[in-house]
Amino acid sequence: MKRGTVHDNERFGMPEGQVLEFSEVTKRFGGITAVSGFSARVEPGQVTGFLGPNGAGKTTTLRILLGLVRATSGTATVGGVAYAKLANPLQTVGAVLEASSFHPGRTAANHLRVYARAGGIGGARVDEVLGQVGLSDAAGRKVGGFSLGMRQRLGLAYALLGDPGVLVLDEPSNGLDPEGIKWMRGFLRQLAREGRTVLVSSHMLTEVQQTVDALLVISGGRLVFQGGLEDLVDPSEYATVVDAPDRAALTSALDSSGVSYELLRSGLTVRGTDPAGVGQLAAGAGIALSSLQRKGPALEEVFLELVSGQRVHASAGGTAPVDSAPEAVAAAAVVAPVLIEDARDEASAAVNIAERESVAVVETATEEAPDASAPTTAGFVVASTGVIDIITPEEAAAYAASGSEPEAEAEAEATGDADGYEGEPVGPIDDELDSDISSDIAKATDSDPDDGLDGEQNLPERPFDEYPKTESDLQADAFFAAFDAEAQAAEEARAAESEDSTEDGEESDGGDDPPPAEQSGAENHDHEGGELR
Numbered sequence: 001m002k003r004g005t006v007h008d009n010e011r012f013g014m015p016e017g018q019v020l021e022f023s024e025v026t027k028r029f030g031g032i033t034a035v036s037g038f039s040a041r042v043e044p045g046q047v048t049g050f051l052g053p054n055g056a057g058k059t060t061t062l063r064i065l066l067g068l069v070r071a072t073s074g075t076a077t078v079g080g081v082a083y084a085k086l087a088n089p090l091q092t093v094g095a096v097l098e099a100s101s102f103h104p105g106r107t108a109a110n111h112l113r114v115y116a117r118a119g120g121i122g123g124a125r126v127d128e129v130l131g132q133v134g135l136s137d138a139a140g141r142k143v144g145g146f147s148l149g150m151r152q153r154l155g156l157a158y159a160l161l162g163d164p165g166v167l168v169l170d171e172p173s174n175g176l177d178p179e180g181i182k183w184m185r186g187f188l189r190q191l192a193r194e195g196r197t198v199l200v201s202s203h204m205l206t207e208v209q210q211t212v213d214a215l216l217v218i219s220g221g222r223l224v225f226q227g228g229l230e231d232l233v234d235p236s237e238y239a240t241v242v243d244a245p246d247r248a249a250l251t252s253a254l255d256s257s258g259v260s261y262e263l264l265r266s267g268l269t270v271r272g273t274d275p276a277g278v279g280q281l282a283a284g285a286g287i288a289l290s291s292l293q294r295k296g297p298a299l300e301e302v303f304l305e306l307v308s309g310q311r312v313h314a315s316a317g318g319t320a321p322v323d324s325a326p327e328a329v330a331a332a333a334v335v336a337p338v339l340i341e342d343a344r345d346e347a348s349a350a351v352n353i354a355e356r357e358s359v360a361v362v363e364t365a366t367e368e369a370p371d372a373s374a375p376t377t378a379g380f381v382v383a384s385t386g387v388i389d390i391i392t393p394e395e396a397a398a399y400a401a402s403g404s405e406p407e408a409e410a411e412a413e414a415t416g417d418a419d420g421y422e423g424e425p426v427g428p429i430d431d432e433l434d435s436d437i438s439s440d441i442a443k444a445t446d447s448d449p450d451d452g453l454d455g456e457q458n459l460p461e462r463p464f465d466e467y468p469k470t471e472s473d474l475q476a477d478a479f480f481a482a483f484d485a486e487a488q489a490a491e492e493a494r495a496a497e498s499e500d501s502t503e504d505g506e507e508s509d510g511g512d513d514p515p516p517a518e519q520s521g522a523e524n525h526d527h528e529g530g531e532l533r
């Protein structure tokens, strides 16, 4: 029987979509205004696209909503409540801000098990969500070997763990192949049909056009449009172009209905009546049509005009993007996208989440890549992306110190994991992914004084664990300590069991050697996960 959990209790009913509300949200990073007076409402039961060009402020706005960045002013709420005050955040909001922030040495199932356990969610849900996103067959494979599209799916699985009524997804179609994009569209629409609130960011209208019911468009940190897709273009900008073999009959039908038109060589251009109306009128008069088309600006064109400030829409209070937009974008191009001014604010916000969800967090935003040989006492650290991950101190040190993933090689010899999954044999993390990781770390540790940033924006000089620990820090430490202790106990039990079996007269030339640390660590977590079932 499944254990009673918060999640199980909440699943007796359908997940409840919540209204997301942004009210005059402003966020400044030093001299850069990332978000400026942003007010918008996102309704449940529909997919809302959050659109804007690179550097427009989408991620910052989403991070404010999720309590990962503190707004300079204004509020962002989920069902009227700030994220930090949600009673069951994992069961209320599922979010994916970056798909590549999973620890490459852990299996997909392991990741989810740890989060599930931390959020009080039954282990069976892990299989469910992996199935939902089409990753059942890859459950036992390490994330380091996943394609970008598979990581997107895993991110979505993580977001769905708590069966939340709200999904917040940052560019979920990135890296998906055409079939994956089609699947994602259908999946998001299904989630909205179930009554959930689905907010999806993208920098291209064409990418979300077929999925979304409503749009928020942001540019230079300001809202430049909110409304339905159909509201993007004023109906008066459209014309219906129609023609018939019997043009005289068509003009006389239009005349007698009082519909005005222009007669062109290519047909008739009708304004103020859409193609359906003109078609109906012609059908009513028994006139066969040879063409019926809507002509007007393409949605993409309108979108580009909105974000460039050439078009101003009333839904945004008539505001055009701020002049600082190009400056902000230029700054973004010069500066690696690292947590800067808010490194510590964001750390504590993320740890607060960890505290409430008992979820661990990865820090990549340290001043320098730590020496792998030096003992690291911090049990948790904070990802520059804000995406929560689990990592031990040793892993953090090794992960940050080099592009190679130590755990991967140790586990390469394993042919499955202790979950009972019969996934593909585990292979080393490929070089390309390793170099991605190194480059992320390099970005996160960039403290170049010549980078054009104010001194206050550079990362702190001291290692993370030298900061005085807050109560949240201590609770997160305790969580990790308990997690590691359990894992170690399981490992010892397994070691004792295997000693017993080798004592039965079997030859054993490696009996005194401990298993490779990384391998045993990973097995522990697998085993740990198995116990949750």
Ligand SMILES: Nc1ncnc2c1ncn2[C@@H]1O[C@H](COP(=O)(O)OP(=O)(O)OP(=O)(O)O)[C@@H](O)[C@H]1O
Binding pocket: 029, 032, 033, 034, 052, 053, 054, 055, 056, 057, 058, 059, 060, 061, 203, 328, 329, 331, 332, 338, 339, 340, 341, 342
């Ligand atoms: N931690 C930070 N420190 C300094 N500047 C930041 C920080 N985070 C974001 N910015 C800046 O704020 C602006 C908005 O960035 P944001 O990441 O929110 O945009 P975006 O719309 O999500 O862009 P993209 O589509 O490229 O991800 C950019 O100019 C960016 O450089």
